[in-house]
Amino acid sequence: MHKSIFVPMDYDQNKPPLGHLLSQTSRLMLTLLHRNFRKAGYHLSPEQWIILLNLWHANGNPMSQHTIGIRTGKDKASITRLVQSLETAGLVTRKPDPLDARIRLVLATAKGHKLEQAATKVLIETTQQTEGEMSSEELDTLRGLLMRISNNTRQAMGSKESTDPDLDLFISH
16 A cells, blocks of 8 residues: 555554654754754844855855745745844845846845854754754765655746755755
8 A cells, every 4th residue: 555655544653744844853853953053142043044044055145035045935025034033143235236126136144154164063063963963874865865756846836957956055065
């Protein structure tokens, strides 16, 4: 009998649906990261962090809010709200694009760049907490399987891309 990843035909509590397990694990990891940022004294959400990460990797080049939205998978309203909160905290600045005033360019400030090393340290510690005693072989296997599921899902949705630039940021660090 075929088992769905979302609702198994013969539900076994020892084998929760894969979709549910992935979603729950993601939420737990983001909650732990948020908690660890707060414990370290940074009022930074995981969503704000991923915006900063994209700006840090832009090597000092401004990035449009639209591009940030595409790279983070967030809608225009969410990006506007998140960037405004980062701007209020003094971590980013926004300015109109000189070629098209409708476009808002975002750039990490000196204060935002100063946060990079410390925030990355919190991320590394959080990653170590979530990985626990898993071996590097187990982690490589898990990463490979998750990438296959991600690619299969992307293919089923009709996407021609086999990789995601945001995923690459996580995998390479």
